[in-house]
Amino acid sequence: MSTWSPTSWKTKPITQDVAYEDPKELEDVVTALSRLPPLVTSWEVERLRELLAEAQQGRRFLLQGGDCAESLFDCRPDIITNRQKIILQMSLVLIHGGHRPVIRVGRIAGQYAKPRSKPTEVRGGVELPSYFGDLVNRPEFTPEARRADPRLMLACYHHAAMTLNFVRSLSDGGFADVHHPEYWDLSFFRNAAVPSELREEYEQTTRKLGEALRFMEALGERKVAELTRVDSFTSHEGLNLHYESAQTRQVPWRKGWYDLTTHLPWIGERTRAPDGAHLEFFRGIRNPVGVKLGPSVSPENAVRLAEQLNPDNEPGKLVFITRMGAQRVQDALPPVVEALRGAGRLVLWVCDPMHGNTVSTSSGIKTRSFNDVLREVESSFDVHERLGSYLGGVHFELTGEDVTECVGGAVGITEQDLERNYATLCDPRLNYRQALEMSFHIARRMSRLPRVPRL
Numbered sequence: 429m430s431t432w433s434p435t436s437w438k439t440k441p442i443t444q445d446v447a448y449e450d451p452k453e454l455e456d457v458v459t460a461l462s463r464l465p466p467l468v469t470s471w472e473v474e475r476l477r478e479l480l481a482e483a484q485q486g487r488r489f490l491l492q493g494g495d496c497a498e499s500l501f502d503c504r505p506d507i508i509t510n511r512q513k514i515i516l517q518m519s520l521v522l523i524h525g526g527h528r529p530v531i532r533v534g535r536i537a538g539q540y541a542k543p544r545s546k547p548t549e550v551r552g553g554v555e556l557p558s559y560f561g562d563l564v565n566r567p568e569f570t571p572e573a574r575r576a577d578p579r580l581m582l583a584c585y586h587h588a589a590m591t592l593n594f595v596r597s598l599s600d601g602g603f604a605d606v607h608h609p610e611y612w613d614l615s616f617f618r619n620a621a622v623p624s625e626l627r628e629e630y631e632q633t634t635r636k637l638g639e640a641l642r643f644m645e646a647l648g649e650r651k652v653a654e655l656t657r658v659d660s661f662t663s664h665e666g667l668n669l670h671y672e673s674a675q676t677r678q679v680p681w682r683k684g685w686y687d688l689t690t691h692l693p694w695i696g697e698r699t700r701a702p703d704g705a706h707l708e709f710f711r712g713i714r715n716p717v718g719v720k721l722g723p724s725v726s727p728e729n730a731v732r733l734a735e736q737l738n739p740d741n742e743p744g745k746l747v748f749i750t751r752m753g754a755q756r757v758q759d760a761l762p763p764v765v766e767a768l769r770g771a772g773r774l775v776l777w778v779c780d781p782m783h784g785n786t787v788s789t790s791s792g793i794k795t796r797s798f799n800d801v802l803r804e805v806e807s808s809f810d811v812h813e814r815l816g817s818y819l820g821g822v823h824f825e826l827t828g829e830d831v832t833e834c835v836g837g838a839v840g841i842t843e844q845d846l847e848r849n850y851a852t853l854c855d856p857r858l859n860y861r862q863a864l865e866m867s868f869h870i871a872r873r874m875s876r877l878p879r880v881p882r883l
Contacts, residue, residue, distance in 0.1 A: 476661050486880040535825070665693070754785055757808055781803075
């Protein structure tokens with residue numbers, strides 16, 4: 429670590445690099461970012477590490493979810509509230525079925541950058557840079573919009589700060605408390621397409637959990653607050669290292685460096701090269717770090733990643749987020765799990781069932797099948813159970829809005845329905861109904877897991 433610094437990543441090859449035209453303009457923005465207050469605190473980061481360490485032991489479960497790519501335009505109270513609401517509702521269902529606390533982490537207040545398979549896009553014979561998210565450029569297909577603009581990093585910082593402020597206000601003000609049913613919108617269950625047994629199961633779950641919590645509080649059990657309040661943990665892919673390193677700093681009374689743009693940054697499938705810039709940056713920060721692992725990852729590479737990112741094998745430090753695809757998870761996941769266990773590496777295993785199951789319709793619209801997403805989650809549970817390891821979390825791209833981007837689910841979205849409200853900037857997301865239904869399926873599967881005694 430003696431050779432590491434927040435900018436040592438600049439000495440390494442970088443994938444998904446941002447081609448800024450004006451180095452002086454970039455330098456000025458990075459300097460301005462480095463002088464601004466942090467978006468999160470080191471003690472929040474350390475608290476999350478403690479919780480993730482318990483999840484590695486099977487004592488907690490991680491629910492990570494949110495938008496594929498945040499938009500500056502979507503920094504609005506209704507959108508933020510709906511996103512927090514679906515995460516909370518899903519977590520309550522998982523608590524009820526899994527009989528363990530849930531760590532709630534949003535893809536929020538920073539998920540403004542997206543990797544792309546191609547650096548440029550062609551429309552009508554015109555070639556322009558691809559849209560890499562609002563942190564880099566804008567989605568409109570014009571030369572001005574697609575120019576990499578470093579000033580957008582400042583705009584995203586300020587929107588992330590406003591988002592975090594509102595999320596914390598919701599939590600502190602009682603929005604996240606299950607004792608207040610007036611905050612819960614169950615109107616979509618009245619849709620005739622929703623099976624009555626699903627509605628009855630959810631209402632019964634909510635009622636039973638609320639009654640149990642009130643009973644525990646009546647007995648003076650203070651730990652119940654862990655279940656009833658939403659911790660404002662955030663996450664995003666640390667794609668743009670100029671943005672991440674500008675907010676990376678040391679803090680009083682703690683050793684090491686913290687990336688204070690978010691609590692849980694992750695490295696994507698396209699940027700996890702062992703000798704690359706992203707590994708160089710993330711190996712030096714104290715935050716827990718996630719890594720996306722697709723079906724191409726070799727067991728040896730997975731072990732090497734663990735050794736680089738967590739050389740001291742600290743609990744709660746490393747989250748491996750597997751995205752194998754429903755068709756490949758049974759074959760691709762076991763060798764990786766066995767290699768990490770054989771090497772004695774501490775890892776929290778999380779399933780991302782979205783990115784390995786993206787397909788295109790005959791008309792060229794990207795979508796995902798609810799059934800494929802569910803099958804990858806259930807297969808991942810099966811693999812870990814068979815190998816004696818533990819699937820400790822799930823990672824979804826979802827929204828609290830009534831979009832039509834993924835096909836299937838109880839409401840029966842078809843390919844013909846996709847154009848009705850296809851609103852994502854990049855990848856298709858589960859909508860409110862699909863996300864809640866997914867949580868019931870996962871809860872049923874979690875109910876079969878052995879209970880682990882709390883410390």
